[in-house]
Amino acid sequence: MTVNEWIFVGLFLALAWLLPATPIILAKFLAPKRPNPIKQQVYECGVETTGNTWVQFRAQYYIYALVFLLFDVEIVFLFPWALAYNKLGLFALFEVVVFIVLLVVALLYTWRKRALEWSS
Template identity: 45%
Template structure:
């Protein structure tokens, strides 16, 4: 039984060792800055540009709706891929369930489309 866990144990030991090595190398070889934090250091900085978003900024609901729709259709692809690969093995029941799933997602798409969630404002 222990033999089946041996590759996992070796992987854990090696990954922990590599992580510890990089932390120690960074501590020993990395630069040591002793600056006091200023407003420039505390400002948000993203992708090489200062952020225009202020602290109290709130995203609009359309941003969240688009994100949820992306997740919805991304999950659809994740569920449909295994069924498409092994459809003969799953049989007719899986085909019917997949069709119901796609119809429900299509109804949801029509609903959010009519509600205006796909229009970026």
């Protein structure tokens, strides 16, 4: 049986969370448990909460996540290229420059359209 290199990672994921979890479980037994209505309130700088928890979520967060997604996919394409780079010719570099330039153009467009600004 060839040993898959990911065994260690799998075991790590399966077992290593027990180590941080142990003190939490320990705390369940050791720590005091005295709930009272004041402690059960949601924290809002000492004032009572009004309204429900949903907040005005701005579309700006979505734009940031979207631009991140696009550049994420771009980086994913760049990884195999970077790996094989030493075996490739100079032409490969130009192709990747075209690839990157197209995405930089998209970023510039987003920038000019004021979609990268925090305040709407």
